[in-house]
Amino acid sequence: MISARKIQGRKTVAVLPVHYPRELFTAMDIRTVELWGPPGPPRGPDAGRIQTYACAIVRNALAFLASGGADAVDAVLFPHTCDSIQGLATLAPDFGGWEKPALRYLHPKGEDRPAARAFVRAELVHLADRLAELTGSPLEIPRLAAAIGLHAKIDRLRGALLSRRAFLGMGDPALYRLLRRGEFLGPEDHLAELADAARGLGEERMQRGIPLMVTGYVPEPMTLFDSLEAAGAFIAADDYAAVGRRVPAAPPAVGGDPLDTLAAKAFAMPPCPTRGGDQDARMEYLASLYRHSGAAGLIVHVQKFCEPELFDFPAIRRRFARIGAPLLYLEGELENSLSGQVITRLEAFVEMVDAGRMSP
Numbered sequence: 001m002i003s004a005r006k007i008q009g010r011k012t013v014a015v016l017p018v019h020y021p022r023e024l025f026t027a028m029d030i031r032t033v034e035l036w037g038p039p040g041p042p043r044g045p046d047a048g049r050i051q052t053y054a055c056a057i058v059r060n061a062l063a064f065l066a067s068g069g070a071d072a073v074d075a076v077l078f079p080h081t082c083d084s085i086q087g088l089a090t091l092a093p094d095f096g097g098w099e100k101p102a103l104r105y106l107h108p109k110g111e112d113r114p115a116a117r118a119f120v121r122a123e124l125v126h127l128a129d130r131l132a133e134l135t136g137s138p139l140e141i142p143r144l145a146a147a148i149g150l151h152a153k154i155d156r157l158r159g160a161l162l163s164r165r166a167f168l169g170m171g172d173p174a175l176y177r178l179l180r181r182g183e184f185l186g187p188e189d190h191l192a193e194l195a196d197a198a199r200g201l202g203e204e205r206m207q208r209g210i211p212l213m214v215t216g217y218v219p220e221p222m223t224l225f226d227s228l229e230a231a232g233a234f235i236a237a238d239d240y241a242a243v244g245r246r247v248p249a250a251p252p253a254v255g256g257d258p259l260d261t262l263a264a265k266a267f268a269m270p271p272c273p274t275r276g277g278d279q280d281a282r283m284e285y286l287a288s289l290y291r292h293s294g295a296a297g298l299i300v301h302v303q304k305f306c307e308p309e310l311f312d313f314p315a316i317r318r319r320f321a322r323i324g325a326p327l328l329y330l331e332g333e334l335e336n337s338l339s340g341q342v343i344t345r346l347e348a349f350v351e352m353v354d355a356g357r358m359s360p
């Protein structure tokens with residue numbers, strides 16, 4: 001996949017989860033391929049260099065990098081998502097034999113403040129300088145403005161497909177495959193596919209199953225959606241870090257200094273525990289997403305040992321208990337497919353939600 005995405009004459013960067021300024025890469029003509037693990041058993045023994053109580057995302061990523069899985073790329077970007085990825089930024093070059101540039105991006109934590117925006121802006125400039133070393137050409141501000149416009153169109157379409165989910169005649173397995181293609185496709189290609197799908201959005205309700213909301217990290221294994229569909233449910237609201245949390249809730253106004261716009265966008269995203277912030281505000285956001293989507297139950301789908309996600313879980317459980325929402329907790333380790341036991345739990349949950357909707 002990585003070799004296939006590498007286009008002659010263009011640099012390619014593998015990107016660890018979650019948040020990073022894609023616009024900067026587009027403006028500098030650099031392809032990105034996101035590395036969510038990858039799923040399945042680790043490719044190579046180097047996963048064992050990381051303690052067993054770290055998540056499968058970082059264990060698999062180290063094994064993959066060390067075994068040469070990403071040798072076709074020119075660099076790897078390690079956003080400062082959590083302690084584990086911060087550690088990986090050091091471990092991969094030291095222990096994994098990674099000899100290409102290890103780029104870092106410290107995305108904003110906490111609330112929107114002038115000082116925080118100035119910090120993000122400085123981080124963007126620093127990253128742009130590192131990328132310029134890679135490509136041999138500096139960032140051109142007009143190209144950044146164009147890239148911001150392009151990604152704003154992508155964000156709008158992704159937002160429309162997610163928020164008007166019930167009016168789209170496309171099952172979740174196909175919709176999520178489409179949305180996740182943005183993790184490796186060039187932005188123009190991803191935009192064309194999204195626009196094509198968005199033409200299927202109508203005024204008539206197409207999804208008639210049991211509406212559920214999902215919050216969590218990354219939808220792996222993707223067979224989760226097949227199992228939910230088979231059980232008669234669909235995802236009416238998405239709060240996956242890999243999907244819905246990367247669509248700005250209120251896109252910043254364009255115009256003005258593109259670097260300022262990009263810094264503002266970092267604070268316009270839905271609340272995400274990997275960016276810290278006010279937990280109560282996040283609970284408000286989740287409860288509002290749930291209410292407006294008409295969901296009848298919540299699935300919390302996290303990676304085992306994921307500190308940021310697990311830190312918020314008690315608050316989610318409390319908040320949704322207060323709302324009276326049925327909740328299913330699923331913990332994954334990037335398996336290739338769901339176990340029979342998990343499928344049974346999903347089916348039982350959908351049945352319970354359905355029964356609850358029918359009772360007076």
Ligand code: SF4
Nearest residue numbers: 055057082303306307
């Ligand atoms: S799953 Fe959680 S712990 Fe693992 S890399 Fe992602 S944020 Fe960090």
